[in-house]
Amino acid sequence: MEPLPRVAMVTRAQARVGLVFRVMPNARCLTCRLYKVCAGLLRPKGRYKILAVRRKAHFCPLIRDYMVVVEVEELPLLAAVESKVAVEGVTLRYESISCPRDSCPYYEYCTNSPLVEGEKVKVVKVVERIACPASRSLMLVELLPVASFKDPNSR
Known part of the structure; x- marks a missing residue:
């Protein structure tokens, strides 16, 4: 059984289907109200592939730009x-x-x-x-x- 895709957030520049990225959260991310949906369900240092890009975006105070909601799968x-x-x-x-x-x-x-x-x-x-x-x-x-x-x- 294939694992279900997870929802996460990436920068606007990264929000492309097929893009592979590594999760490297900043310590300040832990206090953000959006942490759980942004990177909280992803493994630190893990590799993920974007399967779908959603229309929703949220402002990130750390990078001072919008983060886009995406569906991802974990890679080996x-x-x-x-x-x-x-x-x-x-x-x-x-x-x-x-x-x-x-x-x-x-x-x-x-x-x-x-x-x-x-x-x-x-x-x-x-x-x-x-x-x-x-x-x-x-x-x-x-x-x-x-x-x-x-x-x-x-x-």
Whole structure:
């Protein structure tokens, strides 16, 4: 079953069907009365694709311009997982890979995913084997959360 599109708001310049964007909310957004409908249902650092643009717009005091209401779908995120669970179609609970080697080109995929520890995700695509300098058997995969994101900051 396909997840339902979510409603969010983007700048007028971004309000185009097919545009892919990453959510990077400002800390001041959390106090805005429109936060819940603007970015509150979207995962910070998550990637989304605009499916439809609505006619409604709201003024954003932070950017001093109008934000347009859009329908979006969440896109898969790249992350590192243990090779034994890197099978397309498998549903698993996400666990970040602890690693002290911050100079590794895969470090961000192992330790800094927008996914939440223990969150149910589906392996959408196996991208490549990771040449891990710590000799771990890891794969770079595209993961899609099974359930909708629930923002703990949302009122």
